[in-house]
Amino acid sequence: MLRKWFEVLLSPPMMGDDKNASAAFLLNAITLWGIPILLLFVSVRVLSGEDLIDTTNVFIGTVILAFVASRFVLQFGYVRVISGVLILFAWLGATYLAWEGDGLQDVTLTAYVTLILISGLLLGEFETLILFLISIAAIWGFAYLDAHGMHPTGTSKNVYVLARDMTLNYFLSTIVVYYMIRVLRRSFDRGQIEIREQKINTNLLRQQATYLSALHETTLGIINRLELRPLLETILAHACELVDVHNGLIELVTPDGSALQLELAIGIPTPYIGHLTYKNEGLTGRVWASKKTQIVNDYSTWEHRDRDVSSDLKGIIGLPLMSGDDVIGILALICVRDERKFVSDQVSLLERFATLASLAIQNAHLYEDVQVELRERRLIQTALLESEEKFRKVFHSSPIAICITTLKEGRLLEANYAYWDLMGLNEDALGKTSDELKLWPTPEEREEFINALLDRGSYYNPDDSFKDEGGNLKRVISFYEIIHIGSEKRILSMFYDMSLLRQTTDALKDSEARMRALLETIPDMILEIAQDGLITNMIPPKGMKESMSAEQVIGRQIREVFPENVTMQTLSAIKDAIASDQTNIFEFVDDRYGEIRTMEARVIASASDTAMMIVRDVTQRKWVEMEREQFITELEAKNREAETLRESTAIIASSLESTEIVQRILEQIQRVVQYDSASVWLYQDDKAFMVGSNGLPPGAELPGQYVINDGEPDYAFWKDNVPYILLDDIQEQYSDFRKPPKNYIRGWLTIPMRVREKLIGFISLDSRVRGKFTRHDAELALTFADQVSIALENARLFSDLQAELTIRKDLISELESKNAELERFTYTVSHDLKSPLFTIRGFLGYLEEDAFAGNHGRLKSDIQRITDATDKMQQLLNELLELSRIGRLKNESEAISFEELARDAVELVQGRIMERGISVHIDADMPV
Numbered sequence: 001m002l003r004k005w006f007e008v009l010l011s012p013p014m015m016g017d018d019k020n021a022s023a024a025f026l027l028n029a030i031t032l033w034g035i036p037i038l039l040l041f042v043s044v045r046v047l048s049g050e051d052l053i054d055t056t057n058v059f060i061g062t063v064i065l066a067f068v069a070s071r072f073v074l075q076f077g078y079v080r081v082i083s084g085v086l087i088l089f090a091w092l093g094a095t096y097l098a099w100e101g102d103g104l105q106d107v108t109l110t111a112y113v114t115l116i117l118i119s120g121l122l123l124g125e126f127e128t129l130i131l132f133l134i135s136i137a138a139i140w141g142f143a144y145l146d147a148h149g150m151h152p153t154g155t156s157k158n159v160y161v162l163a164r165d166m167t168l169n170y171f172l173s174t175i176v177v178y179y180m181i182r183v184l185r186r187s188f189d190r191g192q193i194e195i196r197e198q199k200i201n202t203n204l205l206r207q208q209a210t211y212l213s214a215l216h217e218t219t220l221g222i223i224n225r226l227e228l229r230p231l232l233e234t235i236l237a238h239a240c241e242l243v244d245v246h247n248g249l250i251e252l253v254t255p256d257g258s259a260l261q262l263e264l265a266i267g268i269p270t271p272y273i274g275h276l277t278y279k280n281e282g283l284t285g286r287v288w289a290s291k292k293t294q295i296v297n298d299y300s301t302w303e304h305r306d307r308d309v310s311s312d313l314k315g316i317i318g319l320p321l322m323s324g325d326d327v328i329g330i331l332a333l334i335c336v337r338d339e340r341k342f343v344s345d346q347v348s349l350l351e352r353f354a355t356l357a358s359l360a361i362q363n364a365h366l367y368e369d370v371q372v373e374l375r376e377r378r379l380i381q382t383a384l385l386e387s388e389e390k391f392r393k394v395f396h397s398s399p400i401a402i403c404i405t406t407l408k409e410g411r412l413l414e415a416n417y418a419y420w421d422l423m424g425l426n427e428d429a430l431g432k433t434s435d436e437l438k439l440w441p442t443p444e445e446r447e448e449f450i451n452a453l454l455d456r457g458s459y460y461n462p463d464d465s466f467k468d469e470g471g472n473l474k475r476v477i478s479f480y481e482i483i484h485i486g487s488e489k490r491i492l493s494m495f496y497d498m499s500l501l502r503q504t505t506d507a508l509k510d511s512e513a514r515m516r517a518l519l520e521t522i523p524d525m526i527l528e529i530a531q532d533g534l535i536t537n538m539i540p541p542k543g544m545k546e547s548m549s550a551e552q553v554i555g556r557q558i559r560e561v562f563p564e565n566v567t568m569q570t571l572s573a574i575k576d577a578i579a580s581d582q583t584n585i586f587e588f589v590d591d592r593y594g595e596i597r598t599m600e601a602r603v604i605a606s607a608s609d610t611a612m613m614i615v616r617d618v619t620q621r622k623w624v625e626m627e628r629e630q631f632i633t634e635l636e637a638k639n640r641e642a643e644t645l646r647e648s649t650a651i652i653a654s655s656l657e658s659t660e661i662v663q664r665i666l667e668q669i670q671r672v673v674q675y676d677s678a679s680v681w682l683y684q685d686d687k688a689f690m691v692g693s694n695g696l697p698p699g700a701e702l703p704g705q706y707v708i709n710d711g712e713p714d715y716a717f718w719k720d721n722v723p724y725i726l727l728d729d730i731q732e733q734y735s736d737f738r739k740p741p742k743n744y745i746r747g748w749l750t751i752p753m754r755v756r757e758k759l760i761g762f763i764s765l766d767s768r769v770r771g772k773f774t775r776h777d778a779e780l781a782l783t784f785a786d787q788v789s790i791a792l793e794n795a796r797l798f799s800d801l802q803a804e805l806t807i808r809k810d811l812i813s814e815l816e817s818k819n820a821e822l823e824r825f826t827y828t829v830s831h832d833l834k835s836p837l838f839t840i841r842g843f844l845g846y847l848e849e850d851a852f853a854g855n856h857g858r859l860k861s862d863i864q865r866i867t868d869a870t871d872k873m874q875q876l877l878n879e880l881l882e883l884s885r886i887g888r889l890k891n892e893s894e895a896i897s898f899e900e901l902a903r904d905a906v907e908l909v910q911g912r913i914m915e916r917g918i919s920v921h922i923d924a925d926m927p928v
Contacts, residue, residue, distance in 0.1 A: 031067040083122035104142040228364040235357045247334035284330040287318040294318045297341040319354040401495040410434030424469030525615040533558040573603040574611045662692030675765040682761040724778045725750040728771040747772035751785040836869040899926040
């Protein structure tokens with residue numbers, strides 16, 4: 001994006017007319033070079049010590065921005081507007097700088113001359129005169145202000161003289177600049193005129209070269225491009241190039257001469273290819289009718305314009321393509337709104353081009369006609385060759401023996417391979433007569449045959465026979481006919497060998513007899529039925545020929561023989577079999593003879609509109625299949641029950657958590673006994689507690705416990721010791737189950753849980769359906785009840801074991817704690833007992849020294865300290881003995897003065913302290 005802006009900033013403007021182009025070129029040069037020059041000027045001022053932000057630099061920066069903006073706006077062609085704005089802005093800036101500077105004596109006013117020169121180059125004389133007058137007015141305005149002291153930096157000395165001199169100087173300079181500009185403008189205008197004339201001549205030369213090139217291409221098209229479509233493309237492309245347009249079309253008269261058809265188009269007319277135009281319709285229709293060139297330079301206002309044609313059309317020229325006095329097509333070229341109009345030179349050029357194009361199109365039409373005729377001739381020749389080749393192939397590859405012989409002698413002229421095989425001859429027999437080949441028993445017989453053939457013209461014998469070269473008897477169908485080859489009569493003989501066919505026919509008759517005997521022995525009924533249901537043939541099943549004979553069925557509709565439902569199935573199967581050519585099988589029940597029997601029908605298409613249906617009694621087979629399915633179902637149920645029991649046993653063995661075991665076993669029970677909800681209850685004293693459930697509906701949670709009494713349905717376990725309780729509808733006997741949350745329960749099955757013959761609880765299975773559970777379900781659920789009882793007993797034992805282990809663990813933990821406490825106590829006692837000993841031993845040494853020295857005062861002190869140490873030791877031993885008798889005591893917390901504790905500690909080691917000459921000071925009022 002930034003690169004694009006720089007390209008626009010640096011690229012020169014493109015102008016249409018010459019006057020604006022010269023002004024734009026000059027303005028482009030001023031702004032392009034003015035920007036770096038002004039930047040350099042600012043840099044020099046800053047390097048010279050001037051402030052970067054001052055009035056002059058700000059003004060110059062504003063001018064640079066104006067130059068940049070003008071370069072962007074210049075791309076849109078606003079040359080005079082930009083020139084006037086820039087000159088006015090520069091004049092105001094120079095005037096402002098002069099006001100801020102030295103006024104009339106400021107050098108900035110010299111810029112007026114430069115601005116007048118630039119105005120003369122970029123704008124007209126009037127604008128330059130206006131700029132000169134306001135510049136003179138500004139000079140005298142500064143003079144007036146300076147003379148009256150109204151300008152802060154001005155001077156009042158000789159200001160009017162200076163203004164007069166500057167006015168005279170500007171006037172003379174302006175006159176010189178004016179005449180210089182006029183001379184330059186005249187030279188520039190003459191140059192522009194010469195350039196325009198040179199451009200016109202160049203365009204004429206280029207147009208002439210284009211016309212000659214198009215003429216050359218069109219001429220070459222007459223010689224080389226004989227195909228119509230490429231020729232039309234070349235003509236239209238060169239016509240558009242001649243007048244520099246991008247839209248055009250070619251229409252050709254249809255073969256019947258009724259309309260013009262759009263054959264080729266470029267640009268706007270392209271969507272209308274194939275459109276038909278009639279005489280006096282639109283521009284091309286009027287060209288066709290008038291046979292003259294038609295020009296419309298403003299199609300939008302033309303009275304005969306087509307309202308559906310695009311409004312972008314501006315000018316249209318239509319040129320007739322003539323062949324003698326007849327129009328064979330129309331060449332039309334189109335200008336859109338942004339293109340130029342058609343002028344007389346272009347029209348003349350296009351008319352000559354259209355004449356050449358007409359000749360080329362006529363030549364292409366002639367070429368196409370010649371090509372069509374040549375193609376037709378080649379097709380006829382190819383057809384003749386193919387016909388001859390086909391005859392030769394048919395003649396030699398035909399399975400019918402064919403030969404051509406002369407009429408009189410019977411000389412063999414031509415024969416095919418089938419003839420050689422039939423007669424046992426080869427190609428060496430060509431050219432030999434019938435007598436030489438011994439084809440006839442006697443010449444008289446052949447003579448009689450020739451006379452009969454001449455009388456009839458052809459001879460046919462469906463049961464002919466002869467012996468071949470090897471003496472084998474051949475039974476054939478023979479045909480003879482007189483044909484003309486050239487001017488000679490010839491005999492065309494054809495023989496169809498029936499020997500193998502006769503053998504095959506005899507074999508088929510034998511096979512048919514065997515097949516019929518076989519069909520009569522099978523127990524199935526075979527019907528041949530048409531697609532409309534008509535029975536066309538029938539073979540009755542074995543043993544039923546008298547009760548259901550073929551005569552009773554053949555010729556009747558199938559609905560007259562079978563019930564309506566079987567008839568519909570049969571007709572549908574026949575339709576599907578004929579459509580798919582596959583066997584269609586269905587079964588139906590037949591109770592027509594007082595016994596219900598299951599029949600199987602197989603239908604297969606035998607022709608395009610008939611099918612064969614084989615009906616077989618499969619009652620016995622169906623009974624066997626049903627027994628087998630029932631046995632398999634029972635076996636699968638037993639396997640499922642065994643697998644469920646095995647998984648339940650595995651669950652009991654894998655977990656000792658009662659809640660988990662109960663939940664998983666209830667899920668296993670549901671696999672073999674389908675229930676809606678289930679729950680497990682344990683007895684404790686005179687109450688029952690629910691310990692698990694599965695499938696209870698939302699909002700139907702049962703009470704967690706209840707008191708056992710004769711109003712509860714499980715009371716029979718306590719009273720009668722029944723093996724299970726099975727109720728088809730529990731709501732009929734117990735009204736409590738008619739109320740929420742139990743009112744969804746109808747069928748009810750309860751199995752007791754016993755451990756060592758002791759009743760511990762029961763499993764309740766609930767169903768929303770009456771009579772859902774059976775005795776088999778109860779017997780199967782008893783096994784699961786035993787497993788649940790075992791699981792709960794195991795869980796109880798495991799729980800007791802866990803409790804005992806927990807107690808043992810607590811005892812071990814307490815013992816370990818007491819051992820640790822004893823160890824700490826032993827360490828403390830050992831340390832406390834050592835301290836008095838150390839004191840006694842230390843003061844015994846002092847006692848000996850004091851005795852020798854006769855220091856009785858210290859001697860008494862030493863003895864007192866030894867006595868205190870022994871008393872301390874005695875106290876510790878007494879307390880240790882008392883503790884060993886009464887065991888561990890709970891030490892109650894009590895407040896101890898830290899000062900007292902410190903003094904006791906120092907007292908215990910006083911001997912060592914004195915031995916080493918250490919002085920100990922203990923502060924009073926220490927914390928407690």
